[in-house]
Amino acid sequence: MNEPRSVDADAPVAVRIDALNKWYGHFHALKNVSLEVKTGERIVICGPSGSGKSTLIRCVNQLEQHQEGDIVVLGQLLDDHPKRLRQIRREVGMCFQHFNLFPHLSVLKNCTLPQTANLGIAESEAMAYALKLLERVKMREHANKYPGQLSGGQQQRIAIARALCMRPKIMLFDEPTSALDPEMIAEVLEVMVDLAAEGMTMLCVTHEMGFARKVADRVVFMDQGEIVEQAPPEQFFSQPESPRTQQFLNQIINHGVTAG
């Protein structure tokens, strides 16, 4: 089901991470991580639990602050100047494992408020764009509901729409499907596949190997705060280099077997 894809080697760099180190107290969560993401590239990050995947992508929009190393996003070096940071965060959309929709706002309002408040877009225009995106994630008829009234999969699709409302140039996903039931996973993955097909730059932490095979340009495997291996999916799944990767892949397959 995997077709070879090619990203322009000369495409501008969207995200450059350079010798990144991050500690939580004394715990060394990211060890000298370096990664370059080209514009339009789709990267899937995987690895065992606690390996620092979430931490890595949360550093990209500075939900976590790193201590050493540089991160350059869309040509801008990240520091902790609040204004510049907000600017970058607007250009980098993010989807969380637990959706984090605003429960006191209707679905539509969830999608328009960020536009009107942060991009200064007029209410009517914001609404039109939001409805377009809701249409795209097949949630238009739920625009008037509140998040609490929707299923997890529906909420996640709205979270994606909300992130897209900011017209981001890069999208980050942190295990968007891991809190969902199987049927719902399919709904959400479908939306993500669509998005990938349109050429969005994506950095995606997920354990959905099917998704990785289908859309990723590169799969990055992390363990214990380090990038152990990165390779195009066909190579990654068929001939993993590092023994740790092999072990991880075996485990996933075994797990699948016992469950069946």
Place this chain on the structure above:
Amino acid sequence: MNEPRSVDADAPVAVRIDALNKWYGHFHALKNVSLEVKTGERIVICGPSGSGKSTLIRCVNQLEQHQEGDIVVLGQLLDDHPKRLRQIRREVGMCFQHFNLFPHLSVLKNCTLPQTANLGIAESEAMAYALKLLERVKMREHANKYPGQLSGGQQQRIAIARALCMRPKIMLFDEPTSALDPEMIAEVLEVMVDLAAEGMTMLCVTHEMGFARKVADRVVFMDQGEIVEQAPPEQFFSQPESPRTQQFLNQIINHGVTAG
């Protein structure tokens, strides 16, 4: 893996359920259910979610009160006289999906307290018996720990030992493995298989079809509050009569495949 077994047709009836009806408010949860369980018989109840399996076995020891129909347990018709009810409950052991151990008591105390408090057995005797049973579920070395310090599978095995401490004549299981990880499921099933081998009368709600094949004398399939079909396992799995049963079995098999 299934060997033919035979229950003495003349064995005394352990549980007789007769035209049982139960409503939750306006919702008709059990519709005219009748079932007879002989002493020493091992019955597995399965069916889709919400079909009333839990409700049925919870009626047997009156954790739920039914509105119509009769239940006779060990020759005693169930009514709501508290003393008689407690008497019956002591003779019917039950294991829950979420173990429900008493977290403020040590493992050993969990097993001795019901004996001393409800059967009037002396502390020392109760302890000896409890240790024997803990030995049997291979938890003897954990006797002094508290439930919070143990894994789910270990807790479930202790729950079984605790139920057995009351010297029950009948054991009820309500999805004892569905809250557990695969490795732990195996531990618990092993204990249950042992128990079945010793001739305990068992009524067991579970989706572990392997277990059903191996130990059940009869598999009962429920849907929407009714018993749709009951048959010995070989017949149930190979030639299910009702289309609903077929559909259910198909689903289980498919689910196994998708998960794998």
Place this chain on the structure above:
Amino acid sequence: MSSLSASRRPHPALRWVHKQLFPNLLQSILTLATLGLLLWSVPKVLDWLIFSATFVGSSKADCVGGGACWLPVVNRIDLFVYGFYPDTETWRVNLAFVLAGAIIPLLYFKRIDRRWVLGYMMLLPFVMWWLLKGGLGLSSVSSTQFAGILVTVFLGVIGMLFALPMGILLALGRRSKKPAIKLLCVLYIELVRSVPVITLLFMASLMVQLFLPEGVTIDILARVLIVLVMFTAAYMAETIRGGLQGMAKGQYEAAKALGFSYWKTMSVIILPQVLRNTIPPLLTQFIGLFKETTLVVVVGVLDVVGIAMSTTSAPEWIGLEHEVYLFLAMFFFVICFALSRYARHLEKQLEKSR
């Protein structure tokens, strides 16, 4: 690379100051204003409280330092602590204080079997009563001799510990399936909770005697104690009910399935867990009761506030209200604050142990 980033990111202490104190203009102004206020006021306050204050002397005339005059408190400290308790028997008061205070560390050590702690708490009010009031070998002391901190602690501790069983019963009653019992408990709890304590104290002071047969009298301290117990029990019942509701349904079901009777289920399975989980809120409730005991002054019981008020009206100390009331405020603050920190700590421990 990393040297570059190191130079860009300033020293952690500086970063802390920047982030925590001066992140933007408004915050900076607020910080500076607060700092200024502190620098201006703290030395003055300290000077008045301590450096220029008078601690030794025998009359108001000795207060010449220009600061606070702590003499009324210093000279009357025995009165503040022991009230009119006979001098030769004050060891009983001290012992009672120590016994009451011992609950706090007892709650702390998890190793000690909870049953011992519970037994201690059940026994304590009787022991304290016996120690303070006398009888059975100790010379008996009339409750008219009780005043000051002694009364405050007596009412607080004994009131709380007597209220506990009553609160538990009320909570169980409120969750009972028997409509009559449930109704009575709900009525009682809601009625008591909806009126101010003062009216209940007035009731103790003015009405209770009317309802007793002729010739039967209960002294005012006991009446006030009863009212405080009744009052605290109603609030406590709600706390415990919260704990009961928070109990997983599975615990009840497991107990039922094992053939436990209602009272056995409650006493050995449910309540031990509920009580353990509700220790922090119960402690908070105790702080509330401890503060509430001060209202007894309204009906003429000389608790620590009463002694303070009568001190400020003694001819030799007139005009020193600020010092006396400040002492009172500090007294309550120290005790209540320490207890509330402790409650918070226990709560955190509980959260961790879950």
Place this chain on the structure above:
Amino acid sequence: MRTSPLTSVRWSSVLQQALVLALVAALFYWLIQNASANLSALGIASGFDFLDQRAGYAISFSLIDYTPDDTYLRAYWVGLLNTLLVSVLSIALATLLGVILGVLRVSDNWLLNRMSYLAVEFLRNVPLIVHLIWWYGLMLAMPRVRDAIDVFGVGFLSNRGLTVPWASQGGLVGWALLWSLLGIILGGWLMSRYRTRLPWKGFGPPLWPALLVGAVLLPLLVYAVSDAQWQWELPEAKGFGFRGGITLTPELMALWMALSFYSASYIAEIVRGAIQSVPRGQYEASRALGFSETRTMFQLIVPQAIYPMIPQVTSTYLNIIKNSSLGVVVGYMELVSATGGTTLNQTGQAIECIALVMATYCVFSLVTSLLMNFYNHRIGLRTH
């Protein structure tokens, strides 16, 4: 067999309950017997007839006309209104202070955070009665009337209290407030009707301008069509006090301040708890979407924090009403000091007076909990 409700078991349970009820009834009977015997021995007639008698005591602060020649019943109303007045004032001030302290408690500014922590802990760990005595002392330490502190040229603060301008006809203020309230309700109702017709939820004009317009417009309209004459009356020093305006007595001020500061510490804790109970994910989401800190706080966090706050804040408000009974300590004539104090003392009708006071407080809390239930059903269930 199961359909018949009268099995032997039920009987035993019924018997048990009947026994308890009978015991309680017997206890009450016994108490009442004692009381009537004691009362007749004392020569006190029970009943509420005394309410019609002349009260004969003066009340220094009253919202309605009252002289010692009025009846005990009117004194009761005066006390009730005084209770409500000080409660409303305290609720307003306590909420304001509490929200400020609570927001400071969660602020990132370390210094402010610690200071408000200290303040909150100090305020709430000192008994209310100590607060009250202290505030009363402070009020009395204000300058004498002659040297009263001028508050922006319209009010005077002295040891007689705070004197502020008031309508020359006091009753007008009451009417104005009433019409204002009606205006708010009307405005709110019209707007919410309009907004339910809009196709999209959460859009359309905000609510508060409508409320404001209603609150201002309706009273003005009524004033224009009626023949009432409105005039501000500025206070001026005269003789033994001030003439004109209205004086909030030191007792009222002390009780108001003590209740406000004491309760503010509780509200601050509620606010802090509610804000901290908003999941971290909400902060992260809003940061990831590029919201500024202020907007995050006021558009996203605070609206979510309000709902869980409401029941706790309500019970704090009820506590304020109950605690206002401490007015008896400084001589603020509210419900307890008027009816439960002086009236009781003069007539000796202890049972009736205390019952009256208690019943009144019960009504307060009953009404509040009814309103709360209504709120929970109407609004609370929408999103949560």
Place this chain on the structure above:
Amino acid sequence: ATTEGSVLAAVQSRDMLRCGVSSDKAGFSYVNDDGQWSGMDVDLCRGVAAAVLGDAQKVEFVVTTAKNRFTALASGEIDVLSRATTWTASRDANLGADFTTPWFYDGQGVMTHADFGVSSIEELDGAVFCLSPGTTSEQNLEDYFSRRGLSYRTVVIEKSTELYNAFQHGRCDAITNDMSGLASRRTQFEDPQAFTLLPETISKEPLGAYVPQGDARWRDIVTWTAFALMTAEELGVTSDNAEQMKAKTDNANIARLLGTDGRIGERFGLSNDWAYQAISQVGNYEEIFNRNVGPNTPLRFERGLNRLWNDQGLLYPAPIR
């Protein structure tokens, strides 16, 4: 209500007198630095205890408030109410209490700030008065003003410390209370000259002890104990010389008073030396007065109306014979 002789029996069987006092009336009943109760009212209780039980220390002082004092008395919680309580008809009639005899003659007076330049109560039209609630002063003031068609406003404060504080700080223009209280408080103000005591008294205030209604025997005992203390002053018997006079005196009145002659004490159900016990343990009226409120105390009271009848005062103890 109480029956004849029951209170005495109760007190004797308890071997302790329970006496209702107030906790913050300097000079009458309050707690001194040593934690001892002291004051005129307190000493009357001590005298009764000495007379009845032979020991002035056998008293328990129960703090009562203006509100609950009569309830406490009627219910039997206290045996004597000695709390500067005015003798009025309505109290005698309504409240289940019986008055004994005046122990201290007082009158309600008015004090104002000196800088008002006011010399008569009538000039205080429209003034604010500080009052304590539930006392006769509240009604007296109302009567006095309404009779003259004058108006006034009030501030009512229960605790007397707070009350005087409020007045001193100018919270009220005037304060009304018993003259003795006003005078004593005035001496404690930081600047007593800044306050004027107006000359009029607006009421008669005979203060004294109340006992439960219905026990004439008990009322006799308390009444005659008070009389005995006064008579002692009249006859020159003091705590110092009582013992000596008991041993040898040629005055028949003294002999009867001290119980060496006659059997008055027994008739009361006490011992014959009841008055001797009271006098020797607490002193005579003059000693009590001087100790608690007299010129050498911070209160500096004049004897005024409380002089003996033969010294142009109102103290007229009935003869003990």
